[in-house]
Amino acid sequence: MDIYHLEYFMEVARQKSFSKAADAIHISQPSISKAIRDLERQLGVKLFYRSNRHVELTDAGEAILEQAQQIVSSFSAITARLDGLTKLQTGKINIGLPPITGVTTFARVLGDFKKEYPKITMNLYEYGSKKIEQAIQEGLIDIGIICAPPEESVIYEMIFFPVDPLWVIMHPEHRLSTVQSIDYRELEPEQLISYSNDFSLHDIVINRCRQEGFQPRIVFETSQLELMTQLVAASIGIALLPSKVCRKFDGQAIVSRPLQDQTLGIRLALCWKKGRYLSHAVRELLSFFNTNYNLPDDGSGI
Structure with a gap:
């Protein structure tokens, strides 16, 4: 069974006709008839009374229709949520910032990023560099700015700021x-x-x-x-x-x-844990930062 079986079933119940349901969802009538037969075989019940004029739901069909509507609705919500994530309309990023940075170039980039992706939530946490490293390793935050990072690391990926x-x-x-x-x-x-x-x-x-x-x-x-x-x-x-x-x-x-x-x-660096899964939102922020952080130095950067 897949979600299309349930959607076809719901459309036949709504139209009370296989041919009208096929027209409504733009597939052939044999295809929708086969999908309903497959669904009936998988569930072990008859879903419709068929006549020459129209079809009616059986008692089992009535019971299954309610559940099918809930399942299809939930699936639509899931796909909408995933679509929002992949198109960067939604998401969440946890970021660690040491208070020493003050008003930074990075803060300006965060502001620009928020304007472009207003539905992405950015949670900012003020920690010292050592605590930021620990939080990254434990998965409590996605990315963070740390002080005095090594040039190379087996633990982190990093984008360096000037000294x-x-x-x-x-x-x-x-x-x-x-x-x-x-x-x-x-x-x-x-x-x-x-x-x-x-x-x-x-x-x-x-x-x-x-x-x-x-x-x-x-x-x-x-x-x-x-x-x-x-x-x-x-x-x-x-x-x-x-x-x-x-x-x-x-x-x-x-x-x-x-x-x-x-x-x-x-020496500051924006870092994240090597090998850790990064959400679409985090990856886009890193790309956005790489493109935009080299702004003219007006004394308000890091």
């Missing part, structure tokens, strides 16, 4: 605010406001300081960029952030200075 060098942010009256650039060794006596240890930037800064022979004096760890900048503005300590984030500060409450070592920075 963004780290700068130091501080209160305008801080002693380092008078210099043009800062050497890492000058950070040794400073109190540092850091991202918490579920952020890759936390490890990047600590490891770089250790390379210079000192352990940074971390006085506070947070997952919130706004709280970090408020503490810096209150002269509690200094912090290291990507240069494009630092350029957004107005200079009255917070000033920023580049590090002399511009090779150290944040």
Whole structure:
């Protein structure tokens, strides 16, 4: 039995005629008659009383008609849903974003994507890079932006962003605010406001300081960029952030200075798990991002 058998059966019941049903659904009368005979044989019951003038449903036919209508309706809903997915009219994408990215090129692309595919739902989750990696591996999110990814990975597929060098942010009256650039060794006596240890930037800064022979004096760890900048503005300590984030500060409450070592920075990548099934919606977003993320750099990107 297939869905067409039930549709033919419903049309004959509606038309009370094999010939009229065949005309209505544009198939030959022998074909529809054979389909009904096959259905009766599979079900083991007679579905119609046949006469020269018209056909009538049997009791069994009446009972089966109600079920057939429900089955065909459900099947139509399924095919409509799949059609929507394959044509990218519907779907859902779970995306992990670290708060350090701020207002990003990726965020602009998400906005453009949403305009083009308004029925696709995008669920955004704010996590540190390490938690994003874990969520991707566990299948809790489809894609995410992570910090300091390896160039090659057996776990992830990745689209890389350009490296963004780290700068130091501080209160305008801080002693380092008078210099043009800062050497890492000058950070040794400073109190540092850091991202918490579920952020890759936390490890990047600590490891770089250790390379210079000192352990940074971390006085506070947070997952919130706004709280970090408020503490810096209150002269509690200094912090290291990507240069494009630092350029957004107005200079009255917070000033920023580049590090002399511009090779150290944040490398972000959009990643997803290798070998994992990606929905039509996710694949289209990745294609859309590949095509559109290289926008002119206006300082608001990653």
